[in-house]
Amino acid sequence: MTLDEYRIRPENFEVPAGRIHLEAVNKGRLTHNLAIESLDPEDGEEPITYGRTDTLHPGEHGSEQAAITLKPGKYRLTCTIGNHDDLGQYGELKVVQK
Numbered sequence: 001m002t003l004d005e006y007r008i009r010p011e012n013f014e015v016p017a018g019r020i021h022l023e024a025v026n027k028g029r030l031t032h033n034l035a036i037e038s039l040d041p042e043d044g045e046e047p048i049t050y051g052r053t054d055t056l057h058p059g060e061h062g063s064e065q066a067a068i069t070l071k072p073g074k075y076r077l078t079c080t081i082g083n084h085d086d087l088g089q090y091g092e093l094k095v096v097q098k
């Protein structure tokens with residue numbers, strides 16, 4: 001997936017359930033990362049983070065810090081740096097039964 005100011009491309013992505021491999025490249029001018037979070041946290045709850053890349057500097061590639069296994073459902077893709085999510089750097093990951 002590609003990260004820049006302030007987008008995650010593609011914005012919507014579908015993968016089979018099970019072990020997920022993240023592959024991100026930062027094509028922007030600022031640092032970014034890619035995280036997978038729960039889509040709709042309960043009121044007042046922090047979203048659950050299922051996995052993420054390291055902070056990527058411009059031009060850097062990154063993959064998940066630790067193994068990620070996801071059940072079918074919808075998840076949120078986001079950049080957790082600064083207010084990038086508020087600026088529109090998010091997307092949706094759909095995990096489907098194999």
Ligand SMILES: [Cu+2]
Binds near residue numbers: 032033079081084089
């Ligand atoms: Cu960012």
